[in-house]
Amino acid sequence: MTATATPLSSRARVEAALRQLGMPADIVEFAASTRSSAEAAVAIGCDVAQIAKSIVFRGKHSDACIIVIASGADRVDEKRLKAALGENVARADADFVRQRTGFAIGGVAPVGHLGAVTVLVDRALWDIDPIWAAAGTPNTVFRLCADHLHHIPGIRVVDVRQQA
Secondary structure (H helix, E strand, O other): OOOOOOOOOHHHHHHHHHHHHOOOOOEEEOOOOOOOHHHHHHHHOOOHHHEEEEEEEEEOOOOOEEEEEEEOOOOEOHHHHHHHHOOOEEEOOHHHHHHHHOOOOOOOOOOOOOOOOEEEEEHHHHHOOOEEEEOOOOOEEEEEOHHHHHHOOOOEEEOOEOOO
16 A cells, blocks of 8 residues: 655645745744735735735746745736736736645745746835745734845746836
8 A cells, every 4th residue: 555645734845845945944933814914924924025925926928837926015016027927917817826836825835835937026125124024824924024035946037026
C-alpha cells in the first residue's frame, strides 16, 4: 500500500515557503477578516499603506498568472502594467486565482503558490517599513520589510502605481 502525503493547508504552505526562502515566517492569525487592505490595517493596527496587497491579473494573450504586490493605499495602473509585461492584462476572477495560486482572493500570499506565477512588486513599496502581507487565508498575515521580497525567485520590481 502506498502512502500519500496530505496536502498542506494554505497557511502551512506559506509558512513552509517563507522558511525555505529565508524570509520571516511568523504568521499572525486574527478572529476578524484581513481580506481587504482596510480590514487588515484595522486588525493589525497599522496604516493601510503598510499592507502589501497581492492583486492577481491574467495575461490576455499568454493566460499567465501575474501577481502584483503593491501598497494597500495604491491602485495599480493597468496601462503601466501592460507596458511592463508587454501584453494586455485583466483582473483575474476568483476561480482563476484559486486554481493558479491555490489561495482565495483576500488571502493570496506573495509565496507558496500551487502553480506558475509571475510576481511583480511595485517600487513604491520600498518606501514603507514594515509591511504586512497575506499568509494564505483571509485572516492571516505576516510582517516583513520590502527587501525580503527579493528572496522570491524571479520577482521583478516595476513602477505600476497609479499616479495622482
